[in-house]
Structure formats: structure tokens, C-alpha cells
Ligand code: BES
């Protein structure tokens with residue numbers, strides 16, 4: 001990820017400079033000054049190009065009369081109509097353009113016209129965040145190629161007036177949280193398994209987060225037989241990690257719960273070979289929770305938030321759980337295992353119950369790559385939102401809208417709860433085949449939340465992308481980090497209105 005600098009007052013006079021042009025070809029202060037110095041070069045270039053539409057670039061190399069290597073004009077369109085997300089995406093496209101031009105270090109000149117959409121510093125922060133998110137790539141396991149073009153390493157944002165003190169810090173905190181989630185989700189399962197994942201969570205202690213790791217013996221003692229049943233086929237021991245950020249005095253925390261299946265083979269109900277490598281990211285819910293905790297602590301949010309993740313590996317072996325087995329969850333409910341590939345809900349059953357009993361939550365939000373069915377229903381455009389509480393659902397929807405991480409509400413309800421009735425136990429871990437599969441997972445989880453305000457986000461379709469997205473490269477998206485951080489800001493901070 002690129003390094004960001006914000007500087008006040010002085011305008012860039014060398015190197016590569018990016019300047020915004022509002023629709024169709026209006027020059028703001030910075031562009032006007034550069035245009036004067038270059039005896040009308042910018043106006044002439046824009047005239048020849050017939051103006052510059054939103055998101056389009058015009059590149060002037062060694063512009064006459066200026067001491068610059070390159071002047072990159074970017075079309076901003078009508079700035080009044082730009083949303084926060086539009087500005088982020090504009091920042092992302094600037095970063096990608098600079099990458100394509102093999103520019104290592106660039107300056108973003110005063111954001112002419114963007115001041116109209118929001119105050120200039122806020123607009124600059126949005127652009128910078130977009131640039132940062134888009135510049136993330138997971139290259140840990142690739143030997144650097146010496147022939148490869150240079151990478152964009154630094155972006156300096158020039159502002160007419162000082163940015164309000166904590167804006168840059170907010171950008172850094174969110175970007176770092178998203179990067180951490182993407183790092184975790186991208187790691188292969190031979191590197192990131194429950195124990196090593198739990199170790200990575202300890203890094204949050206540096207930010208002031210209290211981290212507690214529950215080992216196998218403690219999970220046994222707690223009676224987490226649903227979670228342990230999933231883990232028993234693997235040589236890797238399970239872990240549960242509790243991460244507490246006490247940014248406010250309030251007693252009852254918002255609790256964020258994550259599914260952390262570090263690899264999901266399906267177990268004895270084994271998955272087909274094709275595409276199974278994707279199941280290394282079956283811990284994306286846990287990754288998002290850890291990333292969100294990083295962002296929340298990184299910006300010193302004035303809220304009490306606890307993250308809790310259940311970490312296991314789902315493997316077939318001589319010790320693995322069988323279809324037909326019956327396990328007793330920590331809550332005392334008995335579960336008939338019909339399909340060992342419906343393991344995420346078993347892990348979350350115990351983690352949700354533990355959270356309810358021990359953490360005294362104001363509300364719980366879980367994130368899980370829970371079902372293929374949600375991908376059938378919603379594709380890769382939205383995560384499924386299930387909630388037993390209208391206020392929480394509303395706050396999540398507002399947060400989702402603000403950060404552009406889509407949620408679409410799907411149903412819960414008594415009629416669906418019947419789908420998971422078992423012949424032999426209290427409930428079974430699958431519903432009625434292809435009928436309402438995402439809801440079957442959700443109503444299963446609801447059995448363990450004891451009526452507390454709760455929401456479940458099925459992120460199976462959005463945690464990973466086979467295509468480049470406006471704000472993320474192919475691969476891990478980090479979905480959920482910004483959404484949860486925004487939820488905290490909207491509804492759980494000292495001065496929140498939610
Ligand atoms: N991890 C999978 C769900 C999944 C599928 C995530 C595709 C990401 C992409 C989950 O554990 C699973 O296997 N679910 C089963 C449930 C079924 C057996 C009731 C599924 O969706 O097929």
C-alpha cells in the first residue's frame with residue numbers, strides 16, 4: 001500500500017503532479033496557476049481534447065514552462081454531485097493510472113472544485129483512502145522481478161488549508177484495517193491455521209486491544225462440543241480469540257463475531273476438487289472482525305467493542321466427525337450433523353453462545369462465509385443480511401450505504417426455523433436441500449443468540465473477487481472492515497446518533 005502525506009499550503013513544483021479539472025473544462029486555483037506559468041498550456045490541451053469527462057485523464061509530459069516531469073489532468077465532472085464513494089473511486093483510478101505510468105512518487109495538487117462536494121480536506125481524505133485501498137496487492141510469495149516497472153510508493157496530497165487534525169489518521173486506520181483483513185484472507189492454509197491466526201491477533205495488543213486466546217483444553221472445559229466436533233478431524237488445534245477495545249466506559253459492548261474456518265475441505269462430506277483451493281478464505285468473517293478491531297483501535301474509537309472469532313480447520317480423517325453424529329453445543333442444544341460441510345454454523349453456534357453468556361453484549365453482529373446459497377441468491381454484489389432487530393438492521397444498512405459494501409436483507413422466521421428440525425436431536429445442521437439455504441444457516445445461528453439484538457452477514461459472495469473491483473484488486477476484498485468501523489461510528493460511539 002502506498003504511503004500518504006498531507007501537506008499544507010505549498011503547491012508542488014516538481015516531479016509528477018495530478019490536478020483535477022471540473023466539468024467540462026473549468027480550472028481551479030492550482031490548475032489556473034500552472035496554466036499561467038505555462039502560458040496557457042492546460043487550456044490549450046483541454047481545448048484540443050474537447051474537455052475532460054469524469055474519470056478521464058490527460059497526460060502532459062515535460063510540460064513547457066513548468067519544472068514538472070509530468071502533469072496529469074484528471075476529469076472530476078460536476079463536483080457537487082460527487083458522493084464520498086465517487087471520490088474514493090476517483091482516488092483509486094488516479095492510483096491505478098499512476099501505477100500504469102510507472103510513477104513512484106506523485107503529488108496531488110489542491111483539489112480544485114472538489115471543495116464544492118465536501119470541504120477540501122474531507123474530499124482529499126476520501127481520494128487518498130481510495131488511492132490507498134486500490135494500491136493494495138498481496139505479493140508476499142512472489143519473487144520480485146527486476147524487470148518489472150516501478151510501483152507507486154508515495155502520494156503527497158497538497159491542501160490549501162490544514163486538514164482537520166485526525167482526518168489523515170482516520171484514513172490510515174481504515175486502510176490498515178482493510179489491509180490486515182486482506183492479508184489474513186489471502187494467506188494459504190499451511191501458513192494461516194488456528195494457532196498462527198491467533199498469534200497474528202496478538203499484534204492488536206500494540207494498539208491497546210486486550211487479546212485473550214482460548215486453547216483446546218479451555219474449549220473442552222467450556223463444553224464447546226459443536227466447535228470441537230468440526231475441529232476433531234484436523235491435526236491443527238482450534239482456538240477462540242477474544243479481542244476487547246475499551247474506548248468508552250459503557251458496560252455493554254457491541255460484539256463482532258467471525259467465522260474462522262482456516263480451511264474447509266467439507267470434512268467427510270468432502271467437497272469436489274475443482275476450486276477447493278478457494279476454501280482457504282473460509283476464515284474471511286474472522287479476518288474482517290480482526291481488521292475492524294484494528295481500524296477501531298487504530299483511530300481510538302470512543303466505543304466499547306469486542307471481537308470474537310472461532311478458528312478451526314475442517315478436515316476428513318480417521319478422527320473426523322461423521323454425518324449422523326449428534327453433538328451437544330455449549331448452550332445445551334443437541335445438533336444432528338447431517339452434512340459435515342455445514343461446519344461454519346457449528347463453530348458460530350458455540351462462539352455466539354459464549355458471547356451472549358460471557359460478554360454481556362448490547363448487540364451482536366456475525367460475519368461468515370456461510371453458504372453457497374447466498375451466492376446463488378445475491379451473486380457477488382451484496383452480502384446477505386439477516387437480523388432479529390430492526391434498529392440494528394437499519395444501522396447496518398446505513399453503514400453499508402455509506403462505505404459501498406452492499407447488504408441485502410433476507411428473511412428469518414418461524415416457518416424457516418422448521419427447516420432445521422431433526423428426527424433425533426433438537427436441530428440438524430442443514431435445511432431442506434436447495435430451499436432457502438442461506439436462511440437455513442441463519443435460523444440455525446438464531447438458535448444460539450438467545451433473543452439478543454443480532455445480525456448475521458453471509459459474506460460468501462463478497463469476501464473474495466475474481467475480478468478487479470473499484471477499490472480492490474482481484475482476491476481478498478476485506479469486505480466488512482469498513483462496514484463495521486462505520487457501524488461503530490454511526491451507532492456506538494459516544495456522540496453517535498444511531
Ligand atoms: N464455506 C462454505 C460456504 C462457501 C461456499 C463459502 C462458497 C464461500 C464460497 C460452507 O461451509 C459450506 O460448505 N456450506 C454448504 C452448506 C450446505 C452443506 C448446507 C454449502 O453452501 O454448500
Ligand code: MN
Pocket residue numbers: 264266340341342343344
Ligand atoms: Mn463447509
Ligand code: ZN
Pocket residue numbers: 261264282341343344369370
Ligand atoms: Zn465453510
